[in-house]
Amino acid sequence: MTDETLPAPVSIPATTTSSGGLAPPPVFGKVGLPSEPEELKFSYVPRSGLWKLMFVNLLLNIVTLGFYRFWAKTNIRRHVWSCVHINGEPLEYTGTGKEKFMGFLIVFGTVLLPFILINAGLNIYLGPQNPALAAVQFIFALFIYVMWGFAVYRSLNYMLSRTNWRGIRGALVGSAMTYSLLFFGSMLAKGMSMGWATPVMNTVLQEQLVSDMRFGDAAFKFKGRAGPLYPTYALCWILMLAAFIAAIVAATGFASSFGNLKDLFKNAENSENAKAIAGAIITAIALLLIVSLLVIPLIWSIYTAKELRTFATYTRFDGAPFTLRASAWSVIVLAVINLLLLVLTLGIARPFIVQRTVRFFISRLSLEGKIDVDRIRQSEAKMLKRGEGMLEAFDIGGFLGGI
Amino acid sequence: MQVSAIYFDGETARDQQVVLQRAGDHLVFSGPATPPNQWPIKGLHPIDEPSKGQPFRLTHEQRPGARLVVRDQAFIDDLLEANHFLRGGYGWRHVRQVLGWTVGGIAVLAGLGYLTLSFLPQQVAGVMPESWRNRMGEQEIAGLIGGAKRCSTKAGLEATTAIVTALAEGQPDIPAISVEVYDIPVMNAFAVPGGRIVITRELLKAADTAEEVTGVLAHEIGHVVHRHPEAQLVRIAGLNVLVSAMTGSNGGSVSSNAAGLAAVLEYSREAEAEADAYARETMQKSKIDPMGLKTFFEKVLKMEAGDKSTPASKGNDNSVFAKLGKAFSTHPGTEERIKLITPLPDGVSPVRIMTSTQFQDLKTICG
Numbered sequence: 001m002t003d004e005t006l007p008a009p010v011s012i013p014a015t016t017t018s019s020g021g022l023a024p025p026p027v028f029g030k031v032g033l034p035s036e037p038e039e040l041k042f043s044y045v046p047r048s049g050l051w052k053l054m055f056v057n058l059l060l061n062i063v064t065l066g067f068y069r070f071w072a073k074t075n076i077r078r079h080v081w082s083c084v085h086i087n088g089e090p091l092e093y094t095g096t097g098k099e100k101f102m103g104f105l106i107v108f109g110t111v112l113l114p115f116i117l118i119n120a121g122l123n124i125y126l127g128p129q130n131p132a133l134a135a136v137q138f139i140f141a142l143f144i145y146v147m148w149g150f151a152v153y154r155s156l157n158y159m160l161s162r163t164n165w166r167g168i169r170g171a172l173v174g175s176a177m178t179y180s181l182l183f184f185g186s187m188l189a190k191g192m193s194m195g196w197a198t199p200v201m202n203t204v205l206q207e208q209l210v211s212d213m214r215f216g217d218a219a220f221k222f223k224g225r226a227g228p229l230y231p232t233y234a235l236c237w238i239l240m241l242a243a244f245i246a247a248i249v250a251a252t253g254f255a256s257s258f259g260n261l262k263d264l265f266k267n268a269e270n271s272e273n274a275k276a277i278a279g280a281i282i283t284a285i286a287l288l289l290i291v292s293l294l295v296i297p298l299i300w301s302i303y304t305a306k307e308l309r310t311f312a313t314y315t316r317f318d319g320a321p322f323t324l325r326a327s328a329w330s331v332i333v334l335a336v337i338n339l340l341l342l343v344l345t346l347g348i349a350r351p352f353i354v355q356r357t358v359r360f361f362i363s364r365l366s367l368e369g370k371i372d373v374d375r376i377r378q379s380e381a382k383m384l385k386r387g388e389g390m391l392e393a394f395d396i397g398g399f400l401g402g403i
Numbered sequence: 404m405q406v407s408a409i410y411f412d413g414e415t416a417r418d419q420q421v422v423l424q425r426a427g428d429h430l431v432f433s434g435p436a437t438p439p440n441q442w443p444i445k446g447l448h449p450i451d452e453p454s455k456g457q458p459f460r461l462t463h464e465q466r467p468g469a470r471l472v473v474r475d476q477a478f479i480d481d482l483l484e485a486n487h488f489l490r491g492g493y494g495w496r497h498v499r500q501v502l503g504w505t506v507g508g509i510a511v512l513a514g515l516g517y518l519t520l521s522f523l524p525q526q527v528a529g530v531m532p533e534s535w536r537n538r539m540g541e542q543e544i545a546g547l548i549g550g551a552k553r554c555s556t557k558a559g560l561e562a563t564t565a566i567v568t569a570l571a572e573g574q575p576d577i578p579a580i581s582v583e584v585y586d587i588p589v590m591n592a593f594a595v596p597g598g599r600i601v602i603t604r605e606l607l608k609a610a611d612t613a614e615e616v617t618g619v620l621a622h623e624i625g626h627v628v629h630r631h632p633e634a635q636l637v638r639i640a641g642l643n644v645l646v647s648a649m650t651g652s653n654g655g656s657v658s659s660n661a662a663g664l665a666a667v668l669e670y671s672r673e674a675e676a677e678a679d680a681y682a683r684e685t686m687q688k689s690k691i692d693p694m695g696l697k698t699f700f701e702k703v704l705k706m707e708a709g710d711k712s713t714p715a716s717k718g719n720d721n722s723v724f725a726k727l728g729k730a731f732s733t734h735p736g737t738e739e740r741i742k743l744i745t746p747l748p749d750g751v752s753p754v755r756i757m758t759s760t761q762f763q764d765l766k767t768i769c770g
Contacts (some may be wrong), residue, residue, distance in 0.1 A: 047454070063505050065512065082451055089418070089472075092450055092460075113644065120640035125538050166418060167411030167470045216416060374417035378468070 037370035043085050044359040053079055054351045070104065071097030076351045077159075080358050086165055087373075094169070095162035103158075103386035111390070115140050149183025150176045151390035153209070160213065161383045166373070171381035174212030182208055195237060199229035199307070206311050215317070216376040224314030232306040239299045247291035251284035301335060302328040312365065318376075320369030324361070334360050406475035410437055413468025423473065425482065430461075432471065442471075444486055452491040453479060461489075519641030528633035533597075539636055540597030544583075547601075552586040552769070554604065558761070559584065559768025565757045566617045570624065572754070573688030578627050582620065586769045590703075592619050594626040596633045604769040609702060613756045614695025616765065618682060622696065625681030631674045679740055692753040697744040704737060 057072035074097040081093035119140075122133045153176040160170030186201035203226040210222035305328040312324035338356060341349040408423040410432060421434035430447070433439035442463045450460035450470065459479045461471045473479055483489055563582040571577045580598040587603040594600045600623045602616075610616045626632060670678075686693040747753055757765075 047457075049452075060501060060505075064508055067508060078451075090460075092470075116644050117640075120643055123640075125535060126542070164470075166416040167413040167468055168416045374415065376416040378414050 037372040038087065039370055040086055040367045040373070042362050042365050042367075044362045045083055045085050045090070046355075046359075047079065047083055050079060050351050050355060054348065057351070058348050067101075068097075070100035072350075073097075074100060076354050079351070080355050081163065083355070084358065084362050089166055092164040093162055094164055095158065099158075099386050100388055103388055103390075106386060107390045111143075145187065146184045147180060147390065148187075149180035151180075151388075152183070153179040154384065154390060155388040156209070158384050158388050161379075161381070165215070167378075168216040168376055169379055169383075170216075171214040171379040172209075172212045173214055173381050174208070179205075179208055179212075196233075199226040199233050202226075202307060203229070203311075203314075206314075210315055214379055214381065216379050218318045218371075218376045221316045221319075222311075222314050223316070224310065229303075229307060229310055232303050236299050236303040240296055243291050243295045243299065247287050247295075251287045254280075254283050254287065297335070298332055301332040304328075305331040317367060318371050320367050320371060323366050323368060325364040325366075326360075330360070330364075404478055404481065406473065406478045408432060408474070409472040410434065410440075411470040411472075412437075413466065413470070421471075423471070423478070425478075430471070442466075444482075447486075447489060449489050449491050453483060453489070516645065519645055520638055523641060524634035524637040525630070527637045528630040531596075531630075531633055535596075536633055537597040539633065540595040540599045543595040543632070543636075544599065544601065547595075548585055548587070554584040554586055554769035556764065556768050556770075558764035562613075562757055562761045562765035562768075565761060566613065566620055569691060569754060569756045570617065570621055570685055570689055573690065574685045577624065577685070580624060580627055584768050590706075592623055594623045594632050596630075596636065598627045600624070600627065607766050607768065609706075610699065610766070612695055612698075613762045613765070614692045614753075615699040615702075616695075617691055617756055618686065618693065618696025618699055621682035621685050621691075622678050624685070625678030626670070626674070628681055629674065629677050631670055631678070634674075635670070675740065679743065683744060687747065690747065690751055690754045691756065692747060693744050694746055697741055700737065700741045700744075704741075 053075055057068065057075060060068040061072060074093070074095055077095065078093045081091040084091040115136075118136060119133070122130070122136060126132055153172065153174075157172035157176070160172050163170050182205060186197070186205055189197040189201055203224065207222045210220050213220040305326050308326050308331070309324050312322040315322050334356065338353045341353050341356075405422055405424045408421050410419040410421045411417075412419065417436070419434050419437045421432040421437050423430060423432040425431070425444075426441075428444050430442045430444060431439065432442075446464040448462050448464060450462060451457075453459045455476070458472050458474045459482075461473065462469060463471075473482075563584070567577070567580065567582065578598055580600055582600050582602065584602050584604065584607065588605050589603055590605040590609055592600065592602045592606055600620065602619070606619065607616065610619075682696055683693055685691075686696065
């Protein structure tokens with residue numbers, strides 16, 4: 001239900017009010033009807049209450065066996081959104097936990113539950129080794145891959161339509177299915193090109209997404225080439241390869257310090273040799289893990305930061321381009337601390353992770369140019385009735401930095 | 404008191420300067436670009452909890468898109484003083500609401516849990532078609548036996564037939580069952596869906612009389628009669644669904660091992676009591692000395708008490724067998740179960756199930 005469809009039953013012409021004529025209004029600043037374009041300044045203005053929110057969410061999550069999570073996420077968003085000020089006026093998150101819960105229930109009932117029942121039934125009836133079971137699981141996995149983009153798009157649509165500024169809400173007006181197919185295609189392209197299609201594909205995806213974005217009736221536009229991303233991409237790709245080779249060389253070198261591997265394997269029955277082999281293998285695996293879990297993400301932060309900055313300049317709102325001051329180092333620090341917070345507190349610190357992520361972007365984002373804000377009218381896009389069910393059901397809610 | 408405020412009408416992003424005042428139980432405001440509005444105070448909603456020094460943002464239930472932003476602290480204090488409901492925050496109403504939802508939620512979960520874990524499995528098992536039961540049985544045996552050899556000397560099989568025949572003597576409506584002995588170095592006997600009963604070599608080795616083996620078989624037939632193995636599998640599938648619902652994931656890891664879990668999970672005390680009752684009744688009716696079951700239970704108890712590790716021959720102790728060994732473990736109530744076993748009435752002479760040669764054939768069925 002949108003408010004513009006309602007009559008204004010509480011708005012009563014002054015002539016009929018019992019309170020008599022109002023005093024002539026004093027004239028403030030820019031009340032004249034012709035509006036002036038203004039610069040938009042983003043700032044994050046912290047409010048107290050996040051600790052309280054964290055503890056209340058934790059407590060209620062425990063007593064409700066986790067079912068409070070939909071309301072918890074909503075409360076966090078409501079708090080963090082209200083700290084984001086644009087020209088002194090805060091954002092407002094108008095989503096509800098109930099919408100998220102209903103969205104989850106519906107996707108659970110129509111997508112997950114049938115799969116679980118079919119899977120469990122086949123498992124019992126045909127046995128875990130039966131190829132039919134593998135086929136069903138493959139089809140379901142394929143379904144999730146194909147629908148992943150759909151889930152992301154719908155989630156963003158929900159978030160935008162529940163984000164108000166000056167009483168005007170955002171929207172995503174395109175087709176979630178188109179985006180989803182594009183998303184699926186881009187995954188295939190990235191995989192088949194060993195990653196080299198990533199800059200092109202991400203640019204295409206971003207263009208599709210941003211071109212559908214609206215604030216009220218004002219549109220976002222995205223225009224730019226993927227070319228400028230390639231030098232950084234190549235650098236990161238080569239660094240990644242080098243890191244892997246270095247890790248493998250180091251692992252073999254370290255492992256051979258336990259003795260000649262060939263001889264060790266030949267005499268594997270010998271318990272001393274077996275121990276040495278185990279030691280060598282564990283060391284090698286540990287090294288590879290460290291490289292792939294820590295070093296590789298750090299390397300790719302360079303590209304991520306470059307992409308974020310580039311995409312910001314490609315994005316225009318009402319003709320004005322954005323800039324994002326995000327260095328590779330700042331992205332690394334954000335990601336590492338968020339990850340530590342998540343892991344060390346077992347997710348309890350989620351409110352602070354959301355805060356950090358939103359603050360990161362808001363405090364580094366600016367819009368270069370003036371916008372005639374007063375001209376913007378309310379969005380007429382249909383609002384989703386329920387929120388993010390699919391994203392919740394696919395359990396990838398943490399994908400967007402926990403927001 | 405007249406103060407200035409900002410009004411967003413929810414239709415444009417323009418910020419409208421208005422003059423605001425309280426008139427009785429209404430907020431009244433208007434401005435150069437804003438026609439006069441009257442908002443009944445009782446329909447107001449605070450967007451955020453009011454906090455000192457922060458603008459107070461209000462909406463009205465009949466204009467959910469509109470926003471009124473008040474910065475004048477005196478006006479805000481005044482308004483809050485007279486209308487406590489605008490303070491927001493956590494009040495008793497919220498506590499009651501949360502408590503209500505929580506208690507309700509837990510009740511629903513408990514109900515669902517009872518349905519999926521206790522009530523439904525037995526119902527579903529009861530109406531399950533024969534072909535399904537057989538398929539499930541095959542799966543479970545394939546999953547549990549692994550590579551273990553099936554023991555089937557002619558004389559040994561004749562001995563198992565003799566036991567079933569003796570049991571059927573006084574219990575003509577005994578279900579169709581097949582008794583299978585496997586070369587497994589852990590003492591166990593269990594029924595799988597479809598009426599198949601598996602006995603291990605180690606169990607036969609531990610038995611001293613044919614009555615002991617017969618007692619164990621009668622107990623397992625009790626499980627078959629009540630369709631406990633089928634119910635167990637349905638229960639695990641249900642558990643899987645419950646876990647998925649709570650975590651929102653697809654929980655595939657639980658179901659992939661359903662057959663294994665079904666055999667490893669212990670039956671409920673009621674299920675064991677039902678199987679015991681069936682065994683006692685059948686043995687009484689067929690004039691088989693029920694003391695066989697009793698001495699065998701006692702043997703298990705004693706063995707468990709003396710030696711925690713289950714007897715296992717070299718090299719064959721893989722994890723499934725180790726888990727199988729637990730199925731006979733002394734869960735609480737075993738002693739009570741033993742006490743319920745009473746001898747045949749005076750004057751009733753027990754039948755002879757098989758000759759001692761036949762019993763030896765049975766014991767050496769695995770060579």
